[in-house]
Amino acid sequence: MAAPQSPDEHKPKPAIARIWRGRVKRERADEYEKYNFEAGIQPLIQKALGVQCLREDRETETEFITISYWESVEAMSRFTGGEPTRIHHLPRDPEFLIELPTSVQILRIYQSHGRIG
Secondary structure (H helix, E strand, C coil): CCCCCCHHHHCCCCCEEEEEEEEEEHHHHHHHHHHHHHHHHHHHHHHCCEEEEEEEECCCEEEEEEEEEECCHHHHHHHHCCCCCCCCCCCCHHHHECCCCCCCEEEECCCCCCCCC
């Protein structure tokens, strides 16, 4: 008798991680975190296989890192409009970010262990 299949067995597995980084002044970090989630992360959640949002508070600035997971570069390209490294600046990013990021990092996931997300 075959083992029962879990619902996740037929879902695409993450093969690509797309990493975005941005820095804001420390005193605006809470405000940007809320704005970034509402304007940027919520729409991304609808397209990517998964999304992680990271934050590091430093003395005078806060760095935000968003990692989105994709089944392929092609799937990511559909989200970005054809160019996977294209940055999606949010309308208020120039108001918040110390400098506008010019690139994202795209990494192939070759191993994953343990529980994440």
